[in-house]
Amino acid sequence: MTPTLSRRGFLAAATIAATLAMPTIARAQNTTGGASARLVIVGGGFGGASAARFARIAYPWLDVTLIEPQPKFVTCPYGNLVLAGLRNLDDITHSYDGLKARGVKLVQDWVDGIDPVAKTLRLRGGTTIAYDRLILSPGIALRWGAIEGYTEAAAQTIPHGWIPGDGSQTTLLRRQLEAMEDGGVVGIAIPANPFRCPPGPYERISMIAHYLKHHKPKSKILALDAKDAFSKQGLFQDGWKQLYGDMIEWVPLSKDGKVTRVDVATRTLETEFGAKHKVAVANIIPPQSAAKIAIDAGLTDASGWVPVNPRTFESRAAPGIHVIGDANIGAPMPKSGYVANTTAKQAVASAAALLRGEAPPEPVYFNTCYSHVGEAYGISVVNIFRATDTAITEVPNAGGVSPRGDLPEQRRFEALYADAWYRSITQDAFA
Amino acid sequence: MRHALLAALTLLVLPNPTQAQAQAQAQAPAQAPAPLAAQACLGCHAAPSLIPAIAGRPAADLAAALTAFRANERPNTIMGRIARGYTEAEIAALAAHFASLSPGAAR
Ligand SMILES: Cc1cc2nc3c(=O)[nH]c(=O)nc-3n(C[C@H](O)[C@H](O)[C@H](O)COP(=O)(O)OP(=O)(O)OC[C@H]3O[C@@H](n4cnc5c(N)ncnc54)[C@H](O)[C@@H]3O)c2cc1C
Numbered sequence: 319m320t321p322t323l324s325r326r327g328f329l330a331a332a333t334i335a336a337t338l339a340m341p342t343i344a345r346a347q348n349t350t351g352g353a354s355a356r357l358v359i360v361g362g363g364f365g366g367a368s369a370a371r372f373a374r375i376a377y378p379w380l381d382v383t384l385i386e387p388q389p390k391f392v393t394c395p396y397g398n399l400v401l402a403g404l405r406n407l408d409d410i411t412h413s414y415d416g417l418k419a420r421g422v423k424l425v426q427d428w429v430d431g432i433d434p435v436a437k438t439l440r441l442r443g444g445t446t447i448a449y450d451r452l453i454l455s456p457g458i459a460l461r462w463g464a465i466e467g468y469t470e471a472a473a474q475t476i477p478h479g480w481i482p483g484d485g486s487q488t489t490l491l492r493r494q495l496e497a498m499e500d501g502g503v504v505g506i507a508i509p510a511n512p513f514r515c516p517p518g519p520y521e522r523i524s525m526i527a528h529y530l531k532h533h534k535p536k537s538k539i540l541a542l543d544a545k546d547a548f549s550k551q552g553l554f555q556d557g558w559k560q561l562y563g564d565m566i567e568w569v570p571l572s573k574d575g576k577v578t579r580v581d582v583a584t585r586t587l588e589t590e591f592g593a594k595h596k597v598a599v600a601n602i603i604p605p606q607s608a609a610k611i612a613i614d615a616g617l618t619d620a621s622g623w624v625p626v627n628p629r630t631f632e633s634r635a636a637p638g639i640h641v642i643g644d645a646n647i648g649a650p651m652p653k654s655g656y657v658a659n660t661t662a663k664q665a666v667a668s669a670a671a672l673l674r675g676e677a678p679p680e681p682v683y684f685n686t687c688y689s690h691v692g693e694a695y696g697i698s699v700v701n702i703f704r705a706t707d708t709a710i711t712e713v714p715n716a717g718g719v720s721p722r723g724d725l726p727e728q729r730r731f732e733a734l735y736a737d738a739w740y741r742s743i744t745q746d747a748f749a
Numbered sequence: 750m751r752h753a754l755l756a757a758l759t760l761l762v763l764p765n766p767t768q769a770q771a772q773a774q775a776q777a778p779a780q781a782p783a784p785l786a787a788q789a790c791l792g793c794h795a796a797p798s799l800i801p802a803i804a805g806r807p808a809a810d811l812a813a814a815l816t817a818f819r820a821n822e823r824p825n826t827i828m829g830r831i832a833r834g835y836t837e838a839e840i841a842a843l844a845a846h847f848a849s850l851s852p853g854a855a856r
Pocket of ligand 1: 644
């Protein structure tokens with residue numbers, strides 16, 4: 319039997335086991351009137367931290383454990399402002415003390431394996447942890463080699479800055495920008511959909527442009543994109559023209575924008591039809607998938623992402639495991655921190671309901687993504703979504719992007735509101 | 750200009766929290782542990798900032814503000830786009846939820 323087959327068998331058994339197990343827990347809950355159930359959460363990023371905090375506040379009877387290998391969390395959001403020199407790494411680093419104070423049990427380790435039948439997790443440190451319901455929010459993995467030559471080792475020379483880890487990727491890119499001579503070209507490779515944070519690459523372009531405009535005004539940005547359209551495109555391009563003149567060149571897929579190969583030694587980005595762009599500083603945002611643990615646990619499909627029930631976020635492959643955040647297939651929802659935060663709460667509420675043998679709540683999901691085009695120039699997109707057990711749909715005639723046109727007040731306020739958003743959402747996840 | 754808009758945005762928000770708290774205590778509904786539509790507000794309205802606080806405001810004022818945003822009858826940068834995504838029942842539920850909290854509470 320191949321490992322794949324045995325895994326499928328395993329998961330089928332898990333489905334049955336989970337179905338049978340649920341009423342037992344529900345009964346235990348009812349008869350003891352408040353007996354605790356073990357909610358284990360993997361990944362202390364936007365999804366996982368929001369889930370842990372909300373579970374402690376809304377469902378105090380849950381015994382909540384959060385497993386996260388890093389001692390502190392560096393956010394992706396506002397990382398682009400670090401590149402601009404408008405924030406320090408400290409400003410975007412959050413401790414888990416707030417969650418601990420709320421009674422979340424923190425385990426600092428990697429989860430290396432999930433047994434959905436026994437309902438246990440295997441930690442790298444050797445411990446086994448049992449759960450009644452599992453919430454998995456492990457984020458993304460980068461597809462090393464999808465762009466030829468872009469390996470994990472290459473990322474030490476050409477940063478991606480798309481998984482912040484301990485912040486070293488963001489710092490590396492910032493240092494390279496600082497070291498670049500005026501007049502240099504910064505090359506940015508941008509992937510096709512779906513990927514983490516649809517407006518993120520374009521905010522990054524903007525914030526690098528902000529830095530260059532003030533410190534290296536003769537420099538250029540060459541953005542090589544594997545698609546022909548992007549999030550808030552009109553608003554970004556209006557802002558680029560207004561703030562940065564012709565500093566930014568965006569090359570879409572149809573104009574040979576897709577980077578397929580990189581020569582790390584010479585910092586050369588090669589596109590589909592063979593154009594070679596030698597740049598002074600390169601930033602490659604590679605194609606992505608769900609994080610490794612989701613793949614190893616057999617939760618992903620051929621797309622590399624995790625199919626879930628859109629109402630409960632339970633994995634289609636393994637009931638009892640709710641997969642939230644960037645790792646799941648949540649289209650038409652974007653892979654954003656805000657979506658990770660609001661869907662985390664729905665997943666917790668669903669897990670709590672299912673533990674008690676009740677129906678999961680009616681879902682409504684929310685997203686706002688602010689982007690900084692300039693220091694005092696913000697734009698946003700809003701989406702509201704509703705879901706059934708099979709589909710997610712965006713509410714029509716609502717949401718949408720900021721109005722276009724010459725609206726300096728709107729832009730200034732949206733930049734200020736973006737800062738307020740950052741404080742608020744990180745409080746709602748980590749405080 | 751900037752101050753004009755800021756003033757406008759501040760003015761259209763809502764009576765003072767102490768008064769709001771008294772009313773909230775009188776009308777506090779039995780609290781479901783998690784009105785999930787209300788949870789979405791906390792991404793922006795949890796921490797103190799120039800975004801107006803909503804915890805502890807009277808439910809009627811919150812509902813009226815959202816209804817006006819929805820109809821584009823109050824100046825705003827983003828709230829109209831947001832408010833149009835929610836039903837009247839959801840607006841009533843989230844208004845009741847935030848009214849039931851003490852001012853300064855953020856959940
Ligand atoms: C440049 C940039 C800017 C962005 N700006 C915004 C923005 O303005 N607004 C917005 O809403 N979103 C933004 N995002 C998107 C946002 O960062 C992600 O959508 C969000 O982080 C997803 O949350 P998550 O919980 O899925 O993953 P993460 O936040 O990445 O958290 C995953 C966690 O899981 C842990 N983990 C992984 N594997 C394991 C394992 N095996 N065992 C234990 N732990 C594990 C990791 O250490 C990590 O801490 C931005 C992203 C980028 C890259």
